[in-house]
Amino acid sequence: MADRNELLRRQRALATFGDFVLDHEGIDEVLNEGCRLVAEALGADLAKVIQIESDATVGFVRAGVGWNEGIVGRERVLLSEQSSEAYAIACSEPVITNDIASETRFHFPRFLLDHGVVALINVPIFLPGRRPWGVLQVDARRTRAFDQDDIEFLKTYSMVLGPVIDRIETVQQREEARATVEEREHRLHRILDRMGEGFGILAPDFTILEHNREATKMDGRSRHEIVGRSHWEVYPGTEQSELGRLLKRGMQERVPVSLEHSVVLHSGGLVWLEMRAYPTADGCLAVFWRDITERRAVLDALRASEARLSAIFESVPAAVAAFDRTGKTVLANRRSSQFFANGLIPYSDLEQLHRSRPGHADGALLPKERWPGKRALQGESVLPGQEMLFIDDDGHEVWTKVAAMPTDEDGQTGPGAVVVVTDITDTKKAETALRSSESRLQTLLEGIPQLVWRADPGGLWNWASPQWQEFTGLSEEESAGEGWLQALQPESRDAARRAWADAADTELLAFDCQLFHAASADYRWFQTRALPLRDENGMIVEWLGTCTDVDELRQLQERQRVLVGELQHRTRNLMGVISAICDKTARGSTDVESFRAKFLDRLQAMARVQGLLSRLQPVDRVYFDELIKAEFDALDADETAGKVALSGPRGIPLRSSSVQTLAMALHELTTNAIKHGALRQEGAHLDVAWDLEPAEAGKGQFLRIDWRESGVQMPESPDEVRSGQGRELIETALPYQFGAKTDYTLAPDGVKCTIRIGVSTKPQRRGGDA
Amino acid sequence: MTEQPLKGVRVLVAEDEYLIADALCKELQTSGAQIIGPVAQMEAALSLARGDNIDAAVLDINLGGVEAYPVADLLTSRGVPVVFATGYDVFTIPVQYARVLTFMKPFRATTIVKALRHQLGR
Numbered sequence: 001m002a003d004r005n006e007l008l009r010r011q012r013a014l015a016t017f018g019d020f021v022l023d024h025e026g027i028d029e030v031l032n033e034g035c036r037l038v039a040e041a042l043g044a045d046l047a048k049v050i051q052i053e054s055d056a057t058v059g060f061v062r063a064g065v066g067w068n069e070g071i072v073g074r075e076r077v078l079l080s081e082q083s084s085e086a087y088a089i090a091c092s093e094p095v096i097t098n099d100i101a102s103e104t105r106f107h108f109p110r111f112l113l114d115h116g117v118v119a120l121i122n123v124p125i126f127l128p129g130r131r132p133w134g135v136l137q138v139d140a141r142r143t144r145a146f147d148q149d150d151i152e153f154l155k156t157y158s159m160v161l162g163p164v165i166d167r168i169e170t171v172q173q174r175e176e177a178r179a180t181v182e183e184r185e186h187r188l189h190r191i192l193d194r195m196g197e198g199f200g201i202l203a204p205d206f207t208i209l210e211h212n213r214e215a216t217k218m219d220g221r222s223r224h225e226i227v228g229r230s231h232w233e234v235y236p237g238t239e240q241s242e243l244g245r246l247l248k249r250g251m252q253e254r255v256p257v258s259l260e261h262s263v264v265l266h267s268g269g270l271v272w273l274e275m276r277a278y279p280t281a282d283g284c285l286a287v288f289w290r291d292i293t294e295r296r297a298v299l300d301a302l303r304a305s306e307a308r309l310s311a312i313f314e315s316v317p318a319a320v321a322a323f324d325r326t327g328k329t330v331l332a333n334r335r336s337s338q339f340f341a342n343g344l345i346p347y348s349d350l351e352q353l354h355r356s357r358p359g360h361a362d363g364a365l366l367p368k369e370r371w372p373g374k375r376a377l378q379g380e381s382v383l384p385g386q387e388m389l390f391i392d393d394d395g396h397e398v399w400t401k402v403a404a405m406p407t408d409e410d411g412q413t414g415p416g417a418v419v420v421v422t423d424i425t426d427t428k429k430a431e432t433a434l435r436s437s438e439s440r441l442q443t444l445l446e447g448i449p450q451l452v453w454r455a456d457p458g459g460l461w462n463w464a465s466p467q468w469q470e471f472t473g474l475s476e477e478e479s480a481g482e483g484w485l486q487a488l489q490p491e492s493r494d495a496a497r498r499a500w501a502d503a504a505d506t507e508l509l510a511f512d513c514q515l516f517h518a519a520s521a522d523y524r525w526f527q528t529r530a531l532p533l534r535d536e537n538g539m540i541v542e543w544l545g546t547c548t549d550v551d552e553l554r555q556l557q558e559r560q561r562v563l564v565g566e567l568q569h570r571t572r573n574l575m576g577v578i579s580a581i582c583d584k585t586a587r588g589s590t591d592v593e594s595f596r597a598k599f600l601d602r603l604q605a606m607a608r609v610q611g612l613l614s615r616l617q618p619v620d621r622v623y624f625d626e627l628i629k630a631e632f633d634a635l636d637a638d639e640t641a642g643k644v645a646l647s648g649p650r651g652i653p654l655r656s657s658s659v660q661t662l663a664m665a666l667h668e669l670t671t672n673a674i675k676h677g678a679l680r681q682e683g684a685h686l687d688v689a690w691d692l693e694p695a696e697a698g699k700g701q702f703l704r705i706d707w708r709e710s711g712v713q714m715p716e717s718p719d720e721v722r723s724g725q726g727r728e729l730i731e732t733a734l735p736y737q738f739g740a741k742t743d744y745t746l747a748p749d750g751v752k753c754t755i756r757i758g759v760s761t762k763p764q765r766r767g768g769d770a
Numbered sequence: 771m772t773e774q775p776l777k778g779v780r781v782l783v784a785e786d787e788y789l790i791a792d793a794l795c796k797e798l799q800t801s802g803a804q805i806i807g808p809v810a811q812m813e814a815a816l817s818l819a820r821g822d823n824i825d826a827a828v829l830d831i832n833l834g835g836v837e838a839y840p841v842a843d844l845l846t847s848r849g850v851p852v853v854f855a856t857g858y859d860v861f862t863i864p865v866q867y868a869r870v871l872t873f874m875k876p877f878r879a880t881t882i883v884k885a886l887r888h889q890l891g892r
Binding site for chain 2: 565568569570571572573575576577578579580581583584657661729732733736737739
């Protein structure tokens with residue numbers, strides 16, 4: 001039993017320890033002091049604290065007092081079934097061994113024996129919640145009996161020690177944890193600051209909590225201008241932007257978001273940023289971003305280039321396809337589907353083979369190994385291409401031109417080929433049409449009777465038809481340039497040159513000229529016409545001209561002109577004559593009936609003459625025998641039978657101009673004879689004789705007509721009845737109009753009249769006597 | 771007609787058709803004119819036209835197949851009024867004679883008389 005002093009000492013030890021603990025935080029110094037105080041309080045040399053190590057099978061001498069060097073903080077004890085420490089912990093009770101030598105329950109570590117320990121007491125230390133922490137041991141070098149007081153003291157001490165240890169450890173752990181966090185944060189900052197991309201952390205209210213060095217560098221402002229402020233404030237306008245929308249979404253929905261966007265930096269530059277934001281466990285948003293301006297520019301350029309290439313590829317008016325070495329399509333534009341329906345190169349596409357035909361213009365077959373695609377796959381360029389005939393889906397023939405080129409090895413499929421198919425059906429059709437048109441034109445040009453030629457603007461000939469050459473005797477070479485002018489009658493040449501000078505303005509070349517006809521060595525009239533041919537710009541490229549033979553036409557026209565004029569003249573003259581006859585007849589008539597008879601009679605005589613004249617060809621003449629016969633044929637045959645004798649040569653040609661007046665004079669003579677004398681009376685007779693006789697002084701020949709009535713009893717006052725128009729015509733009109741010489745005598749036995757009048761000097765067509 | 775509008779006027783008549791010339795001359799004489807001619811040939815007409823005793827002329831353009839224009843030229847150059855009496859259409863007459871009064875056959879002689887009166891200012 002401890003005495004009062006002993007108790008006080010022990011209480012003092014507890015109080016001292018309490019003070020000590022208040023002033024110290026290191027667990028080792030607290031425990032060492034604790035050991036010292038407890039040893040002192042119990043009057044022992046040695047005390048120690050053994051801590052249960054993590055695996056609970058070993059105890060570690062954590063603190064102690066009185067021990068040799070190398071024990072405290074070093075020595076470990078096995079917490080086996082034979083150890084007193086393990087026993088104490090397991091029982092949760094102090095264990096006393098008053099004499100090691102007689103102790104049978106436990107084995108003791110070697111160092112206890114080395115220190116001469118003979119007795120010891122183990123008190124378990126529990127942390128709050130009865131968690132075993134370790135053991136407090138007091139060791140004595142002399143045998144002694146630890147009593148109940150000692151045990152109570154130690155139990156109390158141990159109960160104080162538990163919470164103390166717990167407190168210290170907790171503080172220590174907290175300190176360690178704090179240090180660890182600080183270290184980690186520090187390390188994190190170093191990592192973030194070394195990052196090549198911008199990094200920041202946004203608080204739930206979008207306050208910027210972090211902003212790494214790269215971010216600051218990109219931004220251009222210092223970190224304190226950014227960190228701690230609202231994102232919306234630091235980056236004005238972003239709250240409503242796509243970026244702001246995404247950041248809010250990430251923050252609210254706790255999902256990663258990303259965006260490529262262009263921003264104008266605080267420094268003024270425009271950059272493209274790629275932003276990724278991830279929600280963090282603490283409700284923030286970790287935001288990463290990097291400058292992708294360069295990549296973006298490269299991509300944009302690439303994209304634009306691809307778009308352009310694609311547009312070109314699709315807009316080429318041809319089917320374009322690239323094939324690998326097996327003949328499969330690698331790349332093809334839309335048009336190519338018409339020709340490569342199965343995506344195969346035609347010569348290896350058995351299903352579509354029948355649709356392609358190799359087409360030479362002569363229709364010769366092209367062996368398959370010579371098809372363009374095949375040749376290109378064998379490394380040969382087929383340019384500008386091979387014509388092929390293709391049958392389209394509707395069965396129509398499509399003429400194509402197929403070009404093919406080998407392509408370089410691409411590392412995967414080996415060498416391939418690019419095939420370009422152009423639809424040339426229209427061109428083909430136009431060519432065919434042109435050829436047949438040219439051929440038709442050539443046939444036409446060489447077949448028509450016109451002389452055809454072609455000339456450059458300005459009148460220099462570059463082609464002359466065979467007809468021209470044959471007609472003029474000038475070869476094509478001789479006619480070329482201005483050579484053709486040689487064929488023109490010299491006086492026509494200036495007119496031709498003038499016509500050419502005007503041609504460009506009037507767009508028509510037109511002139512008439514005389515061309516030398518080689519075969520007849522004579523000139524003939526030609527009408528020349530030419531029209532310009534123009535190119536698509538309206539420029540004259542050539543003149544195409546013809547020379548048409550109008551010689552006969554001109555002659556005919558001239559003759560017609562003369563004839564029409566002459567006809568007009570004669571008709572009007574005749575009308576004039578008729579009206580004069582009418583006038584005269586009227587003057588010589590006593591009543592209308594006698595006028596009528598006389599006038600009609602005269603008109604009929606004139607009509608007979610017109611009949612003779614009108615049947616004439618230009619060179620023909622009316623012959624006198626015809627004229628006199630016509631006059632007498634018109635009379636009643638009974639009245640003239642046996643009383644009239646006509647004699648004279650046939651075929652004496654009269655001047656056409658004199659026929660009418662002469663005929664009218666004869667008609668008047670005949671009329672008077674029948675009415676009044678010779679041919680009416682018994683024994684009366686008329687002889688009309690005519691012949692040619694020479695005129696004086698070489699003025700050609702005269703026709704002499706002798707009108708001889710005989711056996712006629714003339715009336716008493718013959719002038720009244722036998723004068724009049726017949727006599728006037730003979731005595732006045734014939735001399736007046738034709739310079740005729742006439743003699744008219746009323747003899748007692750009848751009229752004796754002689755007319756000598758000039759005749760036509762034109763050659764006679766026929767002759768002989770009547 | 772008692773009036774003689776062409777009294778004392780000397781008129782050259784060149785007309786190769788006797789009957790027409792005769793009828794024309796009779797009408798002119800009735801109007802008081804004095805006839806120079808008539809003649810049927812161009813040479814004769816030209817020869818008369820050279821004389822200075824002509825106040826007016828009626829010319830057939832075709833005199834025995836010869837054109838009478840020289841006669842017209844000679845007379846108009848002296849200011850002597852001339853009219854044509856012809857069977858030809860006016861379009862066959864050269865343009866320089868377009869102003870010469872032309873009567874197409876068959877004409878009424880009285881029409882010629884009126885024309886001469888007008889030309890002579892009577």
